[in-house]
Amino acid sequence: MDLKHDEQKLVDDFRSLTAEGKAELMDYAAFLLRKFRASAPAEDASGENQCVLDKPEERPEAAKEPIFTE
Numbered sequence: 123m124d125l126k127h128d129e130q131k132l133v134d135d136f137r138s139l140t141a142e143g144k145a146e147l148m149d150y151a152a153f154l155l156r157k158f159r160a161s162a163p164a165e166d167a168s169g170e171n172q173c174v175l176d177k178p179e180e181r182p183e184a185a186k187e188p189i190f191t192e
Contacts, residue, residue: 125133136144 136147139147
């Protein structure tokens with residue numbers, strides 16, 4: 123896994139914490155995640171925010187037909 127410099131520093135700092143410090147930080151991260159999810163707008167299931175996929179073009183060269191050669 124490739125991490126950026128600041129991400130590596132965060133991981134290193136986290137590993138150097140005591141067990142109580144790690145637990146406190148994880149609790150705070152969970153709190154922030156719940157807060158973010160509560161304030162984020164709910165996903166709309168109607169499809170308005172989704173892109174439309176074009177119908178795939180037909181490719182005659184991909185048809186499964188036997189190839190005859192001389």
